[in-house]
Structure formats: structure tokens, C-alpha cells
Amino acid sequence: MQRILITSAFFAALIALWKAGTVVGGWSPVLLPPPEAVAEYLWGALKDGSLLEASLVTLKRLLIGYAIGVLIGLPLGLVTSTSEIFQDTIGALALGLQTLPSVCWIPLALLWFGQTESAMLFVVIMGTVGSVVIATSTGARSIPPIYARVARTMGSEGLDKWTRVILPASLPFLVTGMKQGWAFAWRSLMAAEIYVTILTGFGLGHLLHYGRELSAMDQVIGIMLVIIVIGLLADKALFAPWERFMHRRWGTGVVK
Amino acid sequence: MSTMDALVAAPAAKLAVEHVSKWYRTTRASVQALDDVDLAVNEGEFVCLLGPSGCGKSTLLDIIAGLTPPDGGRVLADDVLVQGPGGRRLVMFQESALFPWLNVFGNVMFGLRRLGLNAAQRREIAEYHLNLVGLAKFKKAYVHELSGGMKQRAALARSLAPDPRVLLMDEPFAALDGLTREQLYFDLQGIWGRRKKTIILVTHNVREAACLGDRVVLMSPSPGRIREEFAIDLPRPRDINTAEVAAIAQRITSALRGLSCNVS
Numbered sequence: 080m081q082r083i084l085i086t087s088a089f090f091a092a093l094i095a096l097w098k099a100g101t102v103v104g105g106w107s108p109v110l111l112p113p114p115e116a117v118a119e120y121l122w123g124a125l126k127d128g129s130l131l132e133a134s135l136v137t138l139k140r141l142l143i144g145y146a147i148g149v150l151i152g153l154p155l156g157l158v159t160s161t162s163e164i165f166q167d168t169i170g171a172l173a174l175g176l177q178t179l180p181s182v183c184w185i186p187l188a189l190l191w192f193g194q195t196e197s198a199m200l201f202v203v204i205m206g207t208v209g210s211v212v213i214a215t216s217t218g219a220r221s222i223p224p225i226y227a228r229v230a231r232t233m234g235s236e237g238l239d240k241w242t243r244v245i246l247p248a249s250l251p252f253l254v255t256g257m258k259q260g261w262a263f264a265w266r267s268l269m270a271a272e273i274y275v276t277i278l279t280g281f282g283l284g285h286l287l288h289y290g291r292e293l294s295a296m297d298q299v300i301g302i303m304l305v306i307i308v309i310g311l312l313a314d315k316a317l318f319a320p321w322e323r324f325m326h327r328r329w330g331t332g333v334v335k
Numbered sequence: 336m337s338t339m340d341a342l343v344a345a346p347a348a349k350l351a352v353e354h355v356s357k358w359y360r361t362t363r364a365s366v367q368a369l370d371d372v373d374l375a376v377n378e379g380e381f382v383c384l385l386g387p388s389g390c391g392k393s394t395l396l397d398i399i400a401g402l403t404p405p406d407g408g409r410v411l412a413d414d415v416l417v418q419g420p421g422g423r424r425l426v427m428f429q430e431s432a433l434f435p436w437l438n439v440f441g442n443v444m445f446g447l448r449r450l451g452l453n454a455a456q457r458r459e460i461a462e463y464h465l466n467l468v469g470l471a472k473f474k475k476a477y478v479h480e481l482s483g484g485m486k487q488r489a490a491l492a493r494s495l496a497p498d499p500r501v502l503l504m505d506e507p508f509a510a511l512d513g514l515t516r517e518q519l520y521f522d523l524q525g526i527w528g529r530r531k532k533t534i535i536l537v538t539h540n541v542r543e544a545a546c547l548g549d550r551v552v553l554m555s556p557s558p559g560r561i562r563e564e565f566a567i568d569l570p571r572p573r574d575i576n577t578a579e580v581a582a583i584a585q586r587i588t589s590a591l592r593g594l595s596c597n598v599s
Binding site: 223225226228229230231232233234235236239243244247248250327328329330 | 400401402419420421422424425426428430432434435436437438445446448449477478479480493497503
């Protein structure tokens with residue numbers, strides 16, 4: 080309860096600062112609209128359904144792209160961790176992909192797929208896979224080798240060892256990898272939606288883009304806030320349960 | 336209790352280490368860790384491998400466990416050549432190596448999965464061994480909630496539950512405080528008396544070896560060799576603080592000093 084109060088007070092103070100800036104600063108309201116103008120836009124967009132629809136379109140793309148990215152990235156990352164040869168090949172490739180900002184995939188995606196959903200998904204997947212592979216393989220390599228040794232003496236080898244020891248032992252790193260992947264997927268999708276104009280669905284990125292085209296700063300800021308809030312909520316909904324599970328068992332998560 | 340009886344009644348193992356040698360090669364040099372080591376361990380015997388660090392005692396334990404192949408020689412367990420871990424010679428390490436994603440009960444259950452037992456039998460065996468090490472009340476605790484001594488108790492229960500032929504202990508008490516250690520010496524002797532396992536324990540603590548072993552095998556480093564053996568014929572359970580144990584420890588210590596003079 081106390082934590083909720085502190086958090087609310089912090090964000091209320093930020094908004095108050097923003098409001099004070101618009102009153103005292105003398106900037107044009109076209110460049111810096113007051114908080115209530117943004118709230119008004121958001122309320123309007125919520126009522127006419129455009130905000131909800133855009134959010135759903137975006138989330139659908141995000142979840143599909145992210146799921147595919149993780150399904151490719153997790154196994155690849157685990158495989159990468161098993162040998163130096165894989166690290167020097169798959170690992171190097173993944174590191175290269177991760178270094179490449181996902182915006183850089185957009186020209187290629189547009190030429191390959193045109194203005195389509197596929198182009199959008201492609202960018203998200205390429206943005207996700209590299210970071211998931213890197214985080215997972217780094218994680219799996221930092222499992223204390225003694226777990227595998229002790230399991231082998233108890234007759235656990237091969238598949239049994241992987242499912243009952245290596246995978247659970249790497250859970251903390253898998254969660255880190257998936258979180259990292261999520262952040263990258265979210266960034267990639269926003270880049271894709273801002274640059275790829277398609278008619279099959281109007282996402283949050285498009286709303287942001289058209290806000291700029293129309294010089295509607297209240298829309299630009301409003302949509303940015305929505306993107307932040309969705310990111311935070313997704314983090315809580317998707318990863319917090321896993322983290323609680325882990326912290327309880329590993330005894331981690333409390334810095335005192 | 337028929338499953339329990341069958342498991343408890345399995346006879347202890349005979350173990351033969353024959354002419355085992357091991358080198359560790361790095362890009363620069365090749366170090367001989369073990370040189371022509373011979374060791375025969377009887378059924379139900381408690382053998383302590385004692386020596387300074389670098390004498391290859393942990394390497395020897397790894398080879399007996401089947402975790403590391405020897406470069407020369409062989410190990411026979413029950414007259415069968417050791418070619419891998421295989422699940423019949425379990426190891427307890429200095430750090431407990433308990434699995435943090437499982438609670439204490441889950442850890443003790445881990446090695447029982449592959450023995451062809453049903454769930455009820457597995458639970459019964461796990462409960463029995465948790466009682467044996469005095470952790471029945473902590474079966475639901477997670478690893479980070481246990482003290483150092485409790486972790487080693489849990490690790491002992493986990494190693495004993497699948498009824499191994501041989502229990503290999505690699506300095507299991509080295510990281511514990513003195514009081515906890517002495518309690519565990521006592522408890523281990525009690526458990527050993529009840530389960531009559533063949534135990535090989537690696538240590539660099541002379542008193543610990545004198546207190547626990549039927550036989551203390553002295554090793555010297557560079558390369559690791561077996562140098563001397565002491566049969567210890569004191570009644571059990573032994574208390575590490577008695578004059579008898581101290582006297583034997585004294586004899587072993589002077590033998591160790593003689594070794595290090597010869598070596599250097």
C-alpha cells in the first residue's frame with residue numbers, strides 16, 4: 080500500500096511539473112500541450128474506440144512476432160551454449176543481429192514483403208531473435224557445472240538431464256532473455272508501425288505517425304504515454320509471476 | 336514396507352581401483368594428477384582419502400564416480416568396469432549442489448525417478464531418508480532457507496535415497512563451522528551404522544579422517560600417489576575429541592610430515 084502511494088505521488092509530481100511548465104514556460108501549446116489537453120485527446124480516442132482498436136492491432140502483432148521470436152530464439156540460445164563451435168557461429172550471428180538496430184530491417188522488409196503484415200512481423204521477429212539467443216546462451220553457460228555433475232551421478236543423462244536440470248537451472252536466465260526479447264520486440268514493432276504504412280490495421284505506431292503529420296502534439300504525447308503504460312503492464316502481467324516464482328525458490332530479489 | 340526392505344537390504348559394494356593414472360593437459364604443460372594408483376575397498380568399508388591439496392584425491396573420486404575417465408588403468412565396481420556415472424556411485428560435494436528450483440523433498444526425490452518405483456514408493460523412500468538425516472520438518476523448505484549444515488544433511492539424504500552401491504564424499508564438511516561439523520561426524524556414523532554403505536570420503540582434515548574412517552589412505556602430491564595406509568580399529572561411534580582419535584591423528588600427521596619432506 081505504501082509502495083503504491085509513493086509511486087502515485089511520484090507520477091503526480093511529474094504531471095504537476097509538466098503542468099507548471101506549460102503555465103510558466105510560455106511555450107506554444109502546439110509544441111507543449113498541457114496535461115489536460117492530452118487527457119482530453121486520450122478520453123476522446125477511448126470513447127470513439129480508435130485507441131482501443133489501435134492497441135489491439137499493435138498487441139496482436141507484438142504477441143505473434145514475439146512468440147515466434149522466442150520460439151526460434153530460446154532453442155537456438157540453448158544450442159549455442161553447448162559448444163564453442165556454435166558460439167562462434169550462431170552466437171556471432173545473433174550478436175550481429177542484436178547490434179543492428181531493428182529500424183535497419185525496414186527497407187529490406189519493405190522490398191521483400193511490400194506494405195504488408197508480413198513485413199511488420201518480419202521486423203519484429205528479426206528484432207527479437209538475436210537478443211533472446213544472446214541472453215539465453217549467456218545464461219545457460221553460467222549455470223554452475225556442478226548441477227549437471229551431480230545429476231549425472233544420479234543417473235540423469237541426455238534428455239532427462241536437459242529437462243530436469245539444465246532447463247530449470249537456467250530459468251533465471253531464460254526469464255531475463257525473454258524480458259530482453261520483449262523489450263526489443265516492442266521497439267521493433269513501433270519502428271515498423273511508424274515507417275510501414277499499411278491498410279490492414281492501424282496500430283499505435285500509426286497513430287503516433289499521423290499525430291506528427293497533423294502536428295497534433297496532444298495525440299503524439301498521448302500515444303507515447305499509452306505505449307509506456309502498455310509496456311509496463313505487459314511486463315507485470317507476463318514476467319512478474321515468473322520472477323516471483325524464481326525469487327521465492329532461489330532466495331533472490333531482495334537487496335538489503 | 337516391502338520396498339523399503341528391498342532397498343535397505345541391498346548389499347554394499349566392492350570397489351577396485353587398478354593402476355589408475357591421470358594427466359591434466361593444458362596448452363602449455365601436462366601435469367600428472369595421479370600416478371599408478373591402486374586401491375581396493377571392501378563392502379561396507381568407510382575409507383578416508385587424506386592428503387594435502389593437489390594430491391589428486393578429488394580427481395581420484397571423480398574417476399571412481401565415472402565423471403572423469405582415467406588416462407591409464409581402470410576402476411571396477413562390483414567387478415564391472417566403470418565407464419560412466421551410471422547412478423550407482425553417488426557423490427556428495429563440498430558445496431551441497433542442491434537444486435534451488437526444488438524444495439528439500441524434491442531434491443531427495445530427484446534420484447528416485449529412474450528406479451522403476453511408483454510415486455507412493457518414491458515418496459515413502461524420500462520421507463524415510465529425510466527422517467534419517469533429521470530434516471523431516473524442513474521438507475518443504477527451499478535451499479536458500481537452509482543453514483550450511485542442513486544443506487549437507489539434505490545432500491546426504493539425496494545421495495542415500497536412491498540406494499547407491501558406493502557413497503563418494505568430496506570434502507563434504509570443509510565449509511562448515513566446527514560445532515556443526517562435529518554433530519555431523521556423529522550423525523554420519525549413526526547413519527552409516529544403519530545403512531552400511533561403502534563410503535569413500537576425501538578430506539584434508541587429519542582428525543576428521545581418524546574419527547570417521549575404518550581405514551585412512553594417505554596420498555602425496557605431484558604426482559598424486561598413495562603412500563601409506565592406516566587401519567583404525569576404534570569402537571564406534573567415535574567422538575573426535577577423545578584421546579584415542581587424537582593419538583591416531585598424531586601418528587598420521589607425523590607420517591604426512593615425513594611425506595612432505597620426501598617430496599620437497
